[in-house]
Amino acid sequence: MKFQKKLFEGLLLDRYKRFFADVEHNGEKITIHVPNTGSLKSVIEKKPTTPQKCWFSLHGDESKKLKGTLEAIQTIDGAWVGVNTSNPNRIVTEAANKSIDSGKPFLPHWQGFGFYKPEYKINKESRLDGAFLKLESDLENPKSKKHFIEIKNTTFQSDVSGDSHAQFPDAVTERGQKHLTEMMKLIDEGHTCELIFAVQRNDVKYFSAAEQFDPAYAKLLVKAEKMGMIISPLICEITRDHVVLTNQLLKLK
Secondary structure, three states: OEOOOOOEEEEEEEEEOOOEEEEEEOOEEEEEEOOOOOOOOOOOOOOOOOOEEEEEEEOOOOOOOOOEEEEEEEOOOOOEEEOOOOHHHHHHHHHHHHHHHHOOOOOHHHOOOOEEEEEEEOOOOOEEEEEEEOOHHHHHOOOOOOEEEEEEEEOEEEEEOOEEEEEEOOOOOHHHHHHHHHHHHHHHOOOEEEEEEEEOOOOOOEEEEOOOOOHHHHHHHHHHHHHOOEEEEEEEEEOOOEEEEEEEEOEEO
């Protein structure tokens, strides 16, 4: 997915009220939007010795208080981390459609599907991020077997026994627990389900559940995997030109 607007490089001065960030660019302080509700632990340092570099876009509307959008931050160790939580769904949808259109499955288990529906409603209260179907007409067929997708933005990094791990979540996620429970029910009904952890950084070697933040989620993830849930922690490639999903699969630990 190419960025629609040019990304500028600046210095991150402060992130506050979750959605606000002050950045310095060409000697000017600019306030921009942070499209991420998370804590961004392991991404933003509380008191770095030097300000962290960042990439951001500008929209050009001088009447607005927030002049642009934060897209990525460079960690103190040099890795660039994508922070826009809307990008993972977009790039997974892009990969799914390309997989179908080309006839070359992006992931082996995507073989044989002819249609992908983002934002699939599974009941009156809930929807998952997407579903693969054999045919578009299967949308109207409640008995058709589907491959359901849920996507989790992943930015947290932790050293575990000397190895660099991408981990999810970085805080208690009741919503994530609910999704796991719902997907296990779908597996019981004969469907297949996949949890994609879109890892917006490339300085990690393994993936593991962050039991230290949400032990209940970690236990549910183990249970879901034993039931047949496909767990796909995939590296995202981010540059100042684009962000794309790669099929670089992290090993589970």
